[in-house]
Amino acid sequence: MDWNKWIRQIHRWLSIIFTLTVIANFVTMAFGQPPAWVVYSPLLPLFLLLFSGLYMFVLPYATKGRGAQRASG
Numbered sequence: 001m002d003w004n005k006w007i008r009q010i011h012r013w014l015s016i017i018f019t020l021t022v023i024a025n026f027v028t029m030a031f032g033q034p035p036a037w038v039v040y041s042p043l044l045p046l047f048l049l050l051f052s053g054l055y056m057f058v059l060p061y062a063t064k065g066r067g068a069q070r071a072s073g
Contacts, residue, residue, distance in 0.1 A: 004056075007056060008056065011053060014049050015049060018046055021042040025041065025042060
């Protein structure tokens with residue numbers, strides 16, 4: 001498996017983890033004030049999703065620029 005496939009797979013699993021932590025957050029809020037660790041638990045997967053998503057967003061532009069350099073050089 002190459003690097004890009006790993007990033008995509010990690011991004012998929014992080015989205016599942018993020019969704020589950022958000023659901024757990026709403027469930028615990030239904031029973032009253034949740035502890036702080038439950039409230040802030042979605043933040044770690046969210047930030048990791050941000051970085052992996054930005055990487056995948058920039059990747060086509062970075063490879064397009066690299067291909068243009070090779071063709072002209």
